Amino acid sequence: MNAIDRALEANQTFVLDYNPAAISPRPQQRLAVLTCMDTRLSRRALGLAAGDAHLIRNAGGIVTDDAIRSLLISHYLLGTNEFMVVNHTDCGLQQANEGELQATIMRQAGLSCPFPLHAFRDIESNARKQIQKLTTLSWIKKENISIRGFIFDVQTGLLPEVHSC
Numbered sequence: 001m002n003a004i005d006r007a008l009e010a011n012q013t014f015v016l017d018y019n020p021a022a023i024s025p026r027p028q029q030r031l032a033v034l035t036c037m038d039t040r041l042s043r044r045a046l047g048l049a050a051g052d053a054h055l056i057r058n059a060g061g062i063v064t065d066d067a068i069r070s071l072l073i074s075h076y077l078l079g080t081n082e083f084m085v086v087n088h089t090d091c092g093l094q095q096a097n098e099g100e101l102q103a104t105i106m107r108q109a110g111l112s113c114p115f116p117l118h119a120f121r122d123i124e125s126n127a128r129k130q131i132q133k134l135t136t137l138s139w140i141k142k143e144n145i146s147i148r149g150f151i152f153d154v155q156t157g158l159l160p161e162v163h164s165c
Contacts, residue, residue, distance in 0.1 A: 023051035
């Protein structure tokens with residue numbers, strides 16, 4: 001059985017206890033988390049239960065146009081007032097080179113990638129860059145939204161804060 005079929009099978013068990021009235025689309029902790037898609041990062045690592053926060057994930061935990069769109073909807077439509085940016089150690093994009101990654105896609109897909117993939121070397125510098133992107137957006141009013149950044153250590157599970165410069 002493949003992974004999708006296992007997920008569908010698990011869903012059949014899930015629906016037996018599913019109660020849509022028990023979970024609001026509005027995050028109970030009024031928190032939105034922008035983080036990497038890495039499998040080692042989880043709600044549990046942040047002490048979050050279903051319904052506590054919006055989790056916005058992409059490769060590298062990068063503040064892209066789509067991440068901004070999701071954060072703005074989270075805030076203006078669904079009431080979040082805290083944004084947490086979580087990068088992590090041992091990130092695949094930290095190990096990659098932008099040019100080589102673009103070349104790999106070109107070679108395997110036969111097409112050039114129409115957007116940057118955001119490879120980086122220094123995790124703390126990358127986290128600060130993402131925080132700065134958010135704090136400098138005119139749509140985000142600092143008096144209404146708290147923005148903080150962190151780096152999840154995949155070896156220890158610890159989540160030290162990264163302060164913007």
